[in-house]
Amino acid sequence: MKTNDELTVTIEGFSNLGYGIARDNGFVIFVENSCPQDVVKIKLTKVTKNYANADVTEIITPSPYRVKPFCAMQKVCGACQLQFIDYDYQLELKRQITEEAIHHIAGLDIEIPLTIASPQIKEYRHKVQYPVAETKVSKRLLAGYYKQKTHEIVNIKYCPIQPVICDEIIEFIRENAPKICVSGYNEKKHTGDLRHVVLRCSASTGKVLVTLVVNSTKVFENLKNFANIIYEQIPQVVGVCVNFNPQKTNVILGKKSECICGEDFVEENILDKTFKIGSNTFFQVNPKSAENIFRYVKDYIKNNLQDAVVLDAYAGVTSFGVCISDVCKQIVSVEENSESVRLGEKIAKENGITNIEFHSGDAAEFFKNETRKFDAVILDPPRKGCTKESLDEAFRLSKGLIIYVSCNPATLARDLKILTEKGCRVNSIQPFDMFCHTYHVENVAIISK
Numbered sequence: 200m201k202t203n204d205e206l207t208v209t210i211e212g213f214s215n216l217g218y219g220i221a222r223d224n225g226f227v228i229f230v231e232n233s234c235p236q237d238v239v240k241i242k243l244t245k246v247t248k249n250y251a252n253a254d255v256t257e258i259i260t261p262s263p264y265r266v267k268p269f270c271a272m273q274k275v276c277g278a279c280q281l282q283f284i285d286y287d288y289q290l291e292l293k294r295q296i297t298e299e300a301i302h303h304i305a306g307l308d309i310e311i312p313l314t315i316a317s318p319q320i321k322e323y324r325h326k327v328q329y330p331v332a333e334t335k336v337s338k339r340l341l342a343g344y345y346k347q348k349t350h351e352i353v354n355i356k357y358c359p360i361q362p363v364i365c366d367e368i369i370e371f372i373r374e375n376a377p378k379i380c381v382s383g384y385n386e387k388k389h390t391g392d393l394r395h396v397v398l399r400c401s402a403s404t405g406k407v408l409v410t411l412v413v414n415s416t417k418v419f420e421n422l423k424n425f426a427n428i429i430y431e432q433i434p435q436v437v438g439v440c441v442n443f444n445p446q447k448t449n450v451i452l453g454k455k456s457e458c459i460c461g462e463d464f465v466e467e468n469i470l471d472k473t474f475k476i477g478s479n480t481f482f483q484v485n486p487k488s489a490e491n492i493f494r495y496v497k498d499y500i501k502n503n504l505q506d507a508v509v510l511d512a513y514a515g516v517t518s519f520g521v522c523i524s525d526v527c528k529q530i531v532s533v534e535e536n537s538e539s540v541r542l543g544e545k546i547a548k549e550n551g552i553t554n555i556e557f558h559s560g561d562a563a564e565f566f567k568n569e570t571r572k573f574d575a576v577i578l579d580p581p582r583k584g585c586t587k588e589s590l591d592e593a594f595r596l597s598k599g600l601i602i603y604v605s606c607n608p609a610t611l612a613r614d615l616k617i618l619t620e621k622g623c624r625v626n627s628i629q630p631f632d633m634f635c636h637t638y639h640v641e642n643v644a645i646i647s648k
């Protein structure tokens with residue numbers, strides 16, 4: 200079998216990266232843009248000792264789960280890989296992805312329930328990060344997601360998975376930046392001004408915080424004027440910040456930001472609490488689905504613990520801590536991003552919450568020096584999961600309960616293996632759909648010592 204070979208296959212399974220899985224005499228082929236039960240002609244794009252990758256060249260018999268994507272750009276834009284699959288079946292595939300990881304990586308025989316659907320499957324994404332460039336001759340601004348596996352921008356005018364106001368703000372920026380002489384970034388030459396536009400939109404108020412990420416170390420006159428025009432002319436904009444990113448890097452945000460006008464946060468209401476989201480602080484992109492997760496964890500603690508002292512680790516703005524503060528005696532929060540900690544303190548104060556203790560720093564370091572024991576430890580690490588050291592310490596600090604929230608089934612499974620080898624039992628794992636139409640899935644694992 201070699202690259203460019205063509206064959207006809209039936210898609211039998213689905214991988215954790217969103218590819219259909221076919222087998223040719225037992226040899227595994229990952230097929231892009233395919234769905235279980237498709238019969239397709241494919242062309243191999245890469246062949247290794249253990250597996251091959253392939254593209255679909257013709258759909259011979261479509262899977263019964265195929266639907267017409269609701270976005271005309273779905274095929275070119277890399278954002279919604281699964282939009283051509285029926286939404287209920289997406290939920291089942293995400294359940295299977297979780298189950299596969301838990302069975303094969305963690306070696307645990309746990310039944311995984313169906314993924315809890317997102318309350319909204321369109322206009323659900325409340326964080327938008329568009330790269331910006333400009334056309335060579337006419338110097339028009341381009342803004343949108345990258346075409347799959349390229350750094351070529353798809354100039355997106357309408358994206359149905361984000362609130363319409365976000366499209367309107369992006370269009371305003373596209374139209375007006377060149378008039379004020381704010382240019383688009385040229386990635387190859389590392390020249391030009393505007394690299395990214397980042398929008399944080401509130402699901403509860405419809406207000407938006409705009410961040411202009413620029414290839415500069417300080418605010419220049421045109422940029423300041425442009426920020427003011429955005430703020431003055433779009434009533435939904437609560438503030439415009441500039442983030443400085445003069446490095447030749449793929450990282451979107453630089454370390455330093457400055458608020459040019461209005462506020463440097465947007466407010467979001469979750470359960471009965473008001474949060475603040477900054478340009479560079481973590482907050483779930485799908486607030487309605489996040490609310491389901493916060494409620495799930497709050498209910499579990501309320502129904503199983505009394506006067507609980509809870510450690511909220513990898514806390515962000517202490518979203519879990521704030522949501523569960525009414526049903527706990529005390530929360531201890533630890534987060535490495537100092538801006539998130541600062542906002543968290545503000546959020547607690549403005550919600551009248553007095554039982555949260557905030558710590559800024561690395562979770563594992565904090566755990567090592569902590570001598571108190573906690574009725575529950577909440578772990579919500581980034582995609583790479585926890586370190587072995589932080590799991591050892593979380594195990595030591597927990598009196599009996601660990602709640603592990605994860606956006607990556609593979610690292611969740613790896614970490615559950617470590618915890619179960621130490622003597623923990625995984626009571627349940629519940630998938631939630633936070634990132635509709637992508638292969639990503641969020642899980643909450645309830646673990647007892």
Ligand SMILES: C[S@@+](CC[C@H](N)C(=O)[O-])C[C@H]1O[C@@H](n2cnc3c(N)ncnc32)[C@H](O)[C@@H]1O
Nearest residue numbers: 481513514515518534535536561562579580581
């Ligand atoms: C997936 S987010 C979860 C945030 C929060 N629990 C929420 O739901 O909004 C992970 C958070 O962990 C933080 N983080 C990453 N590495 C860390 C570390 N080593 N120690 C402490 N916090 C860390 C990130 O800054 C981020 O805020």
